[in-house]
Amino acid sequence: MSNDAAKIKEEILSMGVKAKAAKYELAKLSTEEKNKVLLEVAEELVNSKDEILKENAKDIKKGEDEGMHPGLVDRLRLTEARIEDIALGIRQVAELPDPIGEVLDKSVLENGLKINKVSVPLGVIGIIYESRPNVTADAFSLTFKAGNVVILKGGSDAICSNLAITAVIRRVIERNGYNPDFIQLIPFTDRSAVNELLSLRGYVDVIIPRGSARLIRTVCDNSKIPVIETGSGNCHIYIDEFADIKKAIPIIINAKTQRIGVCNAAESLVVHEKIRDAFLPELSKAMKENKVELRADSLSIDLLPESKPATEEDFGTEYLDYILSVKTVKNVDEAISHINKYNTGHSESIITENKENAEKFLNGVDAACVYVNASTRFTDGFQFGLGAEIGISTQKLHARGPMGLKELCSYKYQIIGDGQVRP
């Protein structure tokens, strides 16, 4: 172990110790106290825009100097308007109901013991993310409102911007008389820093990775701490034998092209063989107009003149691009099996006017969000009315689908007795 690695290990352990101490302080804050901090953070971020933009410019320059792709440079870039958007997001979180202290269930046993199941913070949450510096503020506002201390590990590309935003937030917390360690940002860009964070068992209660499939996989494989897996979406739309093609085409265009780089975008169509002849020419036309390349299986390729042949690999690929694969099936059961084989448990939709097939699909497809006659693009915390989201969970443990404030909570049992012992 080099000296640097030893130093990183030591510092990150020390951050874990500080976070654990801070979580007991934060858990005591009232809703009003938390909201006051959030509103002041929003204001202070706007007031500190010069300081933040100056640091952001360093990240931008470094990215450009190193030949970063212009799309990535754009994700990295902050502007006055983007800082105002960040502040608006924080103000919205302040307005959401406090998820903590809710009595989720209660009972009184025959022996008189009163049992209350009460929502509590998860404790210390570690969030590992990539380029966009706005995540620093978003992640803080949601975890903080749910009473959690956060340790952030942002992308190394955005290190100066993230440090500047974190400094502003810590300043506001401290000014309010609280422990600034309610938020800590790991200042190291070395890769070993992620592994050290993933080893903070006993200090960090939950890890949430946000970003590419590769990042998420690395985190799941290496974490000694429970992880909530988010993100990757290989989403399908199944065009049933009984689909209304007039509904299908706009839904496909929306799900594929409204925003191509997001996890709830559609990546693959599954088509019932009986609707193939009527549907595929319409699809071909619509996709051509929208500049979407089709990759078709052997049973559909003849009706899709400008498509390429789909390989097995295509069906498992989240393109995040203007590409869509097409698979033909004999019936809804085969469609469900195909989707359950290749999907990532995110969002899947059936287009049908047949209730029985809709029901089969809703129950049979194994995914966080299963749709009938609607675009997969609705899988989103804001759209679902959660107010905001920290990500889309694609695992089944703890939370599934859009994760809002409630999903950032745990619960405890509080049991009130009067001397009861177990017989």
Add this chain to the structure above:
Amino acid sequence: MSNDAAKIKEEILSMGVKAKAAKYELAKLSTEEKNKVLLEVAEELVNSKDEILKENAKDIKKGEDEGMHPGLVDRLRLTEARIEDIALGIRQVAELPDPIGEVLDKSVLENGLKINKVSVPLGVIGIIYESRPNVTADAFSLTFKAGNVVILKGGSDAICSNLAITAVIRRVIERNGYNPDFIQLIPFTDRSAVNELLSLRGYVDVIIPRGSARLIRTVCDNSKIPVIETGSGNCHIYIDEFADIKKAIPIIINAKTQRIGVCNAAESLVVHEKIRDAFLPELSKAMKENKVELRADSLSIDLLPESKPATEEDFGTEYLDYILSVKTVKNVDEAISHINKYNTGHSESIITENKENAEKFLNGVDAACVYVNASTRFTDGFQFGLGAEIGISTQKLHARGPMGLKELCSYKYQIIGDGQVRP
């Protein structure tokens, strides 16, 4: 890799593939179909007692030949009465309400999209446990009732008993026309089998380890699959300045001695310095009568004549024995800090007649179950009215405290539209 290890890897992967296929079949079973299987399994286990006892005798003989501790041999032993107890437990699970298909939440968006949040099975659950063969049947009945396929890895000591019980269950499932792979037992006793199971990402949805702290730690450290941590309990009782000593003593006797080897037994007392003089002589007498050894800190040892000095290590030890440590504190805040430093997040109790201190303790102690004036021994699925339990979760993700049928479920969103696209 030796041939054996390669064979184990291949076979366990094949079990994962079979389990994944079976989970879609099992998810379709109605409540009545599941209950019919459970009742027939209960009957068939009793009818097959000769076959099961014969296989159990092999495990017992091997254990005795290898000099196994008599206590462990007893845990391993099945009898006609124990098989009837197992059957009774399964019949009780059949009577519990089905946790699947419940609408947990619903809403209609402005655009007309109807969103239902519905409980669904977790999918495939891997359960890793130690000696007791009754766990084989218990784990099956709970996971099956909640619509989950199970892959079991029992202790190698009990391999013949576990295989016999599993064979009976599979026979009943098959006789009912279903896929016997609803339950599979890993037939290998080699240690590598556990690691292969923990690597079945994409096939197994959740791992639940049941057993010693060491087993649980190994599973958490090595799993590529989400884990629900269960089990170890370093439980405290805090005797507040305002405690009623007449309530405290019976609670301590109950929590320490009613069953010493269980996770909800008390392991440590925390004593307010103002009640020390009145309380400790009573404690000393009661513990002497119950043959409990005390390990006392420097501020309590003079009042506990037969105690040994407590070390730092004592405060972090789950004795599971007739031993209790004693720590003196200045106030309830110090008691809470001490407990949060040394506990395992299981069960903690305050003895006090003071409402404010009770409230502080209930909110400040970070544990699944926090008690006022009651024994920690109540932390149990049956006691809490859950009907049965698969274990006590000591983590904050997904489930905390006693885990019954509901905690063996996930949920999905079902969204019904009529052509909606995202603007």
